[in-house]
Amino acid sequence: MSEKEPLLKVVDLHKAFGKNEVLKGISFEMNKGDTKVIIGPSGTGKSTLIACINHLVAPDRGEIWLEGENTVTAKNINRIRQKIGFVFQDFGLFNHLTALKNVMIGLVKVKKMPKDKARKRAMEELDRVGLSDQAKSYPAQLSGGQKQRVGIARALAMDPKIILFDEPTSALDPELIGEVLHVMQDLAQSGMTMLVVTHEMGFARTVSNEIIFMENGVIVEQGTPEKLFKNPENKRTKEFLFKLEDLYGEGE
Amino acid sequence: MFSIMAEIITNHWQTLLRGLGVTLELTLASVVIGFFIGILLALGRVYGNRLIYGICTVIVEIIRGTPLLVQLFILYYGLPAYGIRLGAVTSSIIAFSINSGAYQAEYLRGSIQSLEKNQMLAARSIGMTRPQAITLIVLPQAFRRVIPAWTNEFIYLLKYTSLAYIVGAPELMGVAKIIGSRIYFYFEVYLIVAFIYLAVVIVFTKIFDFVEKKFKIPGLETIR
Ligand SMILES: Nc1ncnc2c1ncn2[C@@H]1O[C@H](COP(=O)(O)OP(=O)(O)OP(=O)(O)O)[C@@H](O)[C@H]1O
Numbered sequence A: 001m002s003e004k005e006p007l008l009k010v011v012d013l014h015k016a017f018g019k020n021e022v023l024k025g026i027s028f029e030m031n032k033g034d035t036k037v038i039i040g041p042s043g044t045g046k047s048t049l050i051a052c053i054n055h056l057v058a059p060d061r062g063e064i065w066l067e068g069e070n071t072v073t074a075k076n077i078n079r080i081r082q083k084i085g086f087v088f089q090d091f092g093l094f095n096h097l098t099a100l101k102n103v104m105i106g107l108v109k110v111k112k113m114p115k116d117k118a119r120k121r122a123m124e125e126l127d128r129v130g131l132s133d134q135a136k137s138y139p140a141q142l143s144g145g146q147k148q149r150v151g152i153a154r155a156l157a158m159d160p161k162i163i164l165f166d167e168p169t170s171a172l173d174p175e176l177i178g179e180v181l182h183v184m185q186d187l188a189q190s191g192m193t194m195l196v197v198t199h200e201m202g203f204a205r206t207v208s209n210e211i212i213f214m215e216n217g218v219i220v221e222q223g224t225p226e227k228l229f230k231n232p233e234n235k236r237t238k239e240f241l242f243k244l245e246d247l248y249g250e251g252e
Numbered sequence B: 001m002f003s004i005m006a007e008i009i010t011n012h013w014q015t016l017l018r019g020l021g022v023t024l025e026l027t028l029a030s031v032v033i034g035f036f037i038g039i040l041l042a043l044g045r046v047y048g049n050r051l052i053y054g055i056c057t058v059i060v061e062i063i064r065g066t067p068l069l070v071q072l073f074i075l076y077y078g079l080p081a082y083g084i085r086l087g088a089v090t091s092s093i094i095a096f097s098i099n100s101g102a103y104q105a106e107y108l109r110g111s112i113q114s115l116e117k118n119q120m121l122a123a124r125s126i127g128m129t130r131p132q133a134i135t136l137i138v139l140p141q142a143f144r145r146v147i148p149a150w151t152n153e154f155i156y157l158l159k160y161t162s163l164a165y166i167v168g169a170p171e172l173m174g175v176a177k178i179i180g181s182r183i184y185f186y187f188e189v190y191l192i193v194a195f196i197y198l199a200v201v202i203v204f205t206k207i208f209d210f211v212e213k214k215f216k217i218p219g220l221e222t223i224r
């Protein structure tokens, strides 16, 4: 493993929707095994940023390097996307397929894996998120927390280099958030590289090794949880974290 | 009245049955061909570039904005002037297929668009190509959602095929008119025909309900 080269490197990323400049030059890096959390007020461009990373939204300007390859200029975007898992706020499960098929379909249709092998792999991933007993259930038969865990299993099955999470627990009832965070924590501990947009301060504090605070399309401040929580350099960071603690904090 | 109806049925059941056969042929052929026309038009309107979108939109608007009978007359009476002579049944099937296709396209387009955002993004996120996402993820769900609309479309079409008698296709209405003009009991003949249509509608409604249940996604309620 080369220590020098970051796994993901975003350089001066810009994106505008019409006149609305949403990303105004975002740069950051992630090393293999990092778990970084992005926080920031609503409408700040967090979702746009991570959608740009796997090109669900096309960036206007800037570079995105994944394992030394600039994905912005890459010809085959589908090949790049296979290397980047994405977990959606609203789950994005394929509603006409069982949990097992949801996880299998990418293996069979995208990776062209033989069916029996794909089934075995999909079962392993469902097991990893604690859902092997729900393999035959359809999304509409699952709870929100279970749906999101299937979403995570689906991303994992593709063997991604990094997984992006866009507010994975925001659509969940409070009592279901824990099971999803738990799976994510296990993932982080197993060495998966994860970039997570979330307001779950408990997760940010205990699981992430860096917090990125974004506002109005720029990164205001980034640093370890201790630094940002204990003595943030920027006044805005302090105010925002204070407000979040109020809203979502678990209280120690 | 009933004895007359019974007599008509005993004497003319073969003719009526042949008429029903043509009616079903017209309906089924038009619904099936219209289905494929509908898929193409819907895909063109959702995913096509400007040109394709424009063409598909114009076709759909023209077809939906003009009476079916006018479309049928153009094919049957209008085309021979340009050397294209189509039989009554053929021109009826073509007219009904295109017409049904335009309506089916609109039902399908609605359900494709309702699936676009969430399902398309999810499919692309795991590396599916656009055609894969459309055929494996979007369309299978869109089809299920339009089954109720298709049931209605089928029933409309079954009834509209009666227009084909005007250009001389020997379907149910056509044979009824012939029987009626021979025996002069128009009321009874048309009453029988009405019952036959009703019976076919009921049977096919049941069939579509069955299909809908069979393809229902477990846990999802059907929204009517
Ligand atoms: N597809 C789009 N077309 C036009 N404008 C968009 C689009 N997607 C996002 N925007 C705009 O970009 C801005 C940033 O949106 P984004 O969803 O990235 O913010 P966010 O930080 O994720 O907010 P939230 O916390 O509410 O999810 C908003 O003003 C939004 O209206």
Ligand SMILES: [Mg+2]
Residues within 6 Å of the ligand: A046, A047, A048, A166, A167
């Ligand atoms: Mg967002």
